[in-house]
Amino acid sequence: MSLSKDEILRYSRHLIVPEVGMEGQEKLKAAKVLLVGTGGLGAPLGLYLAAAGVGRIGLVDFDVVDFTNLQRQVIHFTKDVGRPKIESAAEKMLALNPHVEIVKHEVALTSENALEIIKDYDMVVDGTDNFPTRYLVNDACVLLNKPNVYGSIFRFEGQATIFATEGGPCYRCLYPEPPPPGLVPSCAEGGVLGILPGTIGLIQATEAVKLILGIGEPLIGRLMLYDALGMRFRELKLRKNPECPMCGEHRTITQLIDYHQFCGVPQQEEAPRQETKVNEGEIEVTEVKEKLDRGDSFVLIDVREPHEYQICNIPGAKLVPLGQIGQRLDEFDKAADIVIHCKSGMRSAKACSILKAAGFEHVRNMKGGILAWSDQVDASVPKY
Amino acid sequence: MAKIMIPTPLRQFTGKQDNVTVPGATVGEVLSALTTQYPDLRKQIYTDEGKLRSFVNVYLNDEDIRYIGKDTAATKDGDTLSLVPSIAGGSR
Secondary structure (H helix, E strand, O other): OOOOHHHHHHOHHHHOOOOOHHHHHHHHHHOEEEEEOOOOOHHHHHHHHHHHOOOEEEEEOOOEOOHHHOOOOOOOOHHHOOOEHHHHHHHHHHHHOOOOEEEEEOOOOOOOOHHHHHOOOOEEEEOOOOHHHHHHHHHHHHHHOOOEEEEEEEEOEEEEEEEOOOOOOOHHHHOOOOOOOOOOOOHHHHOEOOOHHHHHHHHHHHHHHHHHHOOOOOOEOEEEEEEOOOOEEEEEEOOOOOOOOOOOOOOOOOOOOOHHHHHOOOOHHHHHHHHOOOOOOEEOHHHHHHHHHHOOOOEEEEOOOHHHHHHOOOOOOEEOOHHHHHHHHHHOOOOOEEEEEOOOOHHHHHHHHHHHHOOOOEEEEEOOHHHHHHHHOOOOOOOO | OEEEEOOHHHHHHOOOOOEEEEOOOEHHHHHHHHHHHOHHHHHHHEOOOOOEOOOEEEEEOOEEHHHOOHHHOEOOOOEEEEEEEOOOEOOO
């Protein structure tokens, strides 16, 4: 794949590096990389891989840009809020480098389409945000023999490595199973320092470019841990697990499975349907408002964290973070009418279970949390 | 005696400390001392049957304990144990 005169000028700072040169730049141009997710990790990845001249970059995303993305997903701008992320990302990448080809896969990666999508690429760069897709990407990469350049983030910490290379470990060698739902919070629940995905995404971009060029020491068999607060990188050895169900000698998984079931989480499209009716043990925000207005005798407990309470709260609610509720049960009367809320209803559901198990008789979960309160009761309450 | 590095998601169970130093001559003894000191952490990293959960890996220095004798691996002063849970964040 030869370079045009314009491309030679554009890539001149690559071309004068002996380890890249014309040959390397042509390898980049011939390369086909699939980027799964155009969010926090995908944003720097997309921009830098396009700038570097990776010839064909596939994007997989079906999400829409929202305001809470802009703190870290630097490929999306304020004007893009409401647009599909894939359109926003492709536009920026092509504006940066019109010599690359962007292939848009505006779908959720599933067991049905993953092999078909991934097979046309040389490698996958995983910038997703959930366990089902992580395991799906891993398994598809192992089955297709494609390297999986992995990165993940949480608050101030990141992990990066390369899985599924010939003879190298896969994601299941490191973590045979996902955590049960709810135990490890996502970025949406746990938050993330906006700069962090930049650092981890660019480690992934570096490794992708090194793999394409065939230079340096790839991050295979090593797990890079990054702690932004301590500003420390640590490296752990990653071994191929001979017992691995996916890539071991006696593999038991030979095709893609149902990853939502495997991870114990409902499929995303099912979630809104569940929310349309009030389940037993739930109470609508409007009903809670009526109770407050009437001056009903009841206890409203907010099980979020103190820093969330500072962002917004419902007057009269007593703050007891979920992690403390088990130890503070004696603060409440078992016969009292109790309503529990959190941000969106997940943590308060857990708190309800804890109280019910402890013998509390009248406990209800405020459906949709303080986000629903903002939507339906008091629009002056900020959402976060 | 070993220093145990606590990752962010688990710090809420160790009084927000990012590392804890506890006594013990083996990985098993060190982890036992840690989870005795912080009982809430025990539920997070062990199953009800007392098995280490499969989404938390323990490293002795840079080695995965699964490949160096698990709980029986010897620890010496100055060793660092790391709890490395799987995290999935990246996009949304």
